[in-house]
Amino acid sequence: MKLYYAPGACSLADHIALHEAGLSFEHEKVDLKTKLTEGGVDFSTINPKGYVPALTLDSGETLSENIAILDWIAHQDSKLAPSGPMGHTHLLEALAFISTEIHKSFKPFFAGAGDSDKAKAGEMIGKRMGYLADTLKGDYLFGSSVSVADFYLFVMLLWAKKFGVEPPAPLVAFRERMMTLPSVQKAMRHEGLN
Numbered sequence: 344m345k346l347y348y349a350p351g352a353c354s355l356a357d358h359i360a361l362h363e364a365g366l367s368f369e370h371e372k373v374d375l376k377t378k379l380t381e382g383g384v385d386f387s388t389i390n391p392k393g394y395v396p397a398l399t400l401d402s403g404e405t406l407s408e409n410i411a412i413l414d415w416i417a418h419q420d421s422k423l424a425p426s427g428p429m430g431h432t433h434l435l436e437a438l439a440f441i442s443t444e445i446h447k448s449f450k451p452f453f454a455g456a457g458d459s460d461k462a463k464a465g466e467m468i469g470k471r472m473g474y475l476a477d478t479l480k481g482d483y484l485f486g487s488s489v490s491v492a493d494f495y496l497f498v499m500l501l502w503a504k505k506f507g508v509e510p511p512a513p514l515v516a517f518r519e520r521m522m523t524l525p526s527v528q529k530a531m532r533h534e535g536l537n
């Protein structure tokens with residue numbers, strides 16, 4: 344199995360999740376400007392969508408989209424999803440919220456938009472993070488046990504720090520807590536992040 348990633352990109356969530364699940368995998372960095380992998384392969388031959396993450400499974404099939412990859416990882420290690428008959432449904436609910444309502448709201452920061460667009464985006468991100476802060480069920484989104492959705496939220500919080508967006512206080516504490524997890528430290532070290 345191989346994860347295609349870019350340092351500090353959303354693929355960091357998948358990278359952490361693979362470590363947390365204890366899965367054996369390789370990683371290959373992708374240059375998002377040239378669309379070449381570290382090994383010189385045209386990344387569009389791996390993921391025609393041209394973006395990370397992509398996860399090539401041992402079967403040869405390649406998965407894309409954070410929601411699908413994180414959900415797949417949670418199916419390999421059930422402790423990474425909330426328990427109970429509605430566990431996976433609530434996991435997808437959280438992943439979809441983070442992907443479509445938070446991740447996508449960072450676009451103006453990556454697209455080099457003007458200050459007013461960035462300010463509006465920052466305000467929206469803060470509001471949506473506020474919803475998650477208000478519904479935290481313990482140390483993590485679903486209680487005392489970490490889930491793959493926490494890894495995705497963690498990456499969004501790293502981006503918030505990078506772009507000067509102030510998250511609500513409980514999520515600042517959450518970000519610091521996540522930094523202490525060995526899986527987070529291992530993935531960040533590999534990606535050259537401090």
Ligand SMILES: N[C@@H](CCC(=O)N[C@@H](CS)C(=O)NCC(=O)O)C(=O)O
Nearest residue numbers: 352353354375393394395396408409
């Ligand atoms: N819908 C995709 C979006 C992934 C995405 O935004 N990837 C970014 C990095 S965080 C990327 O590779 N951007 C480069 C590009 O789109 O050319 C997902 O959720 O997996």
